[in-house]
Amino acid sequence: xxxxxxxxxxxxxxxxxxxxxxxxxxxxxxxxxxxxxxxxxxxxxxxxxxxxxxxxxxxxxxxxxxxxxxxxxxxxxxxxxxxxxxxxxxxxxxxxxxxxxxxxxxxxxxxxxxxxxxxxxxxxxxxxxxxxxxxxxxxxxxxxxxxxxxxxxxxxxxxxxxxxxxxxxxxxxxxxxxxxxxx
Numbered sequence: 403x404x405x406x407x408x409x410x411x412x413x414x415x416x417x418x419x420x421x422x423x424x425x426x427x428x429x430x431x432x433x434x435x436x437x438x439x440x441x442x443x444x445x446x447x448x449x450x451x452x453x454x455x456x457x458x459x460x461x462x463x464x465x466x467x468x469x470x471x472x473x474x475x476x477x478x479x480x481x482x483x484x485x486x487x488x489x490x491x492x493x494x495x496x497x498x499x500x501x502x503x504x505x506x507x508x509x510x511x512x513x514x515x516x517x518x519x520x521x522x523x524x525x526x527x528x529x530x531x532x533x534x535x536x537x538x539x540x541x542x543x544x545x546x547x548x549x550x551x552x553x554x555x556x557x558x559x560x561x562x563x564x565x566x567x568x569x570x571x572x573x574x575x576x577x578x579x580x581x582x583x584x585x
Contacts, residue, residue: 426472427561431529431584433475434559440465440473446507448474450533450580452557456502456510472533472559474582476507481564481584486525488545488567493524494583502580509583515540515572526566528583534558538575544568554579 427434440449442464449465450456450472459465465473486492494511495501502510509528515521515538523545534554541551545567552560554577 426559427531429561430479431477431481432531432561433477434531434561435473435475436470436557436559437473438470440467440471443473443475445478446476448476448508448510448531448582450474450582452533452535454512454535454578454580456512456580456582458503458505458508458510470557472557474531476584481529484527484565486527488525490523490525490567493526493528493530494581496521496524507585509585511581511583512578513581514578515570515576517572517576520569520571523567523569526562526564528585529564530562530584531582532560532562533580533582534560535578535580536576538577539573540577541571541573542568543571 422438424436425433426436442462443459444461446461447459448456449459449467451467452470455467457465457467498513500512502512535556537555539551539553541549543549551573
């Protein structure tokens, strides 16, 4: 092996490992990707770190968030607004929520549930992507009284369609999430 080959081989061995990417959700509104090293996307995106920060990326921009992240790729699929005819408040803002960012595409919220304390009954007028950051079970109770317990672990993600009315109660563990409402 000549010196150039040895240098090239050494450089290849020192390079960072290839990014790991796993598609979690893919529908008409979003593609949600679990990535160890997020890269620039050909669409607008929201990158959520598992430490609880989030940033909006315009098409082609590179994220400043490093490490394992959830990338919410926003597809160019318009959504017609729906009216809240329920009489209940919108899901956000809600007591205890903190708005992280807002633009023409999304509103991103930081929210932590309190054990045993139900959120107010609320209406979701937007589709949402929820990135869970802790280990805890949330119980959802809909208007008709249907109760469903949903376990969530750090890094788990859900996509929930709009036009839902319910309340949520943390029934086990603790739970904190970054919630992206799609406009």
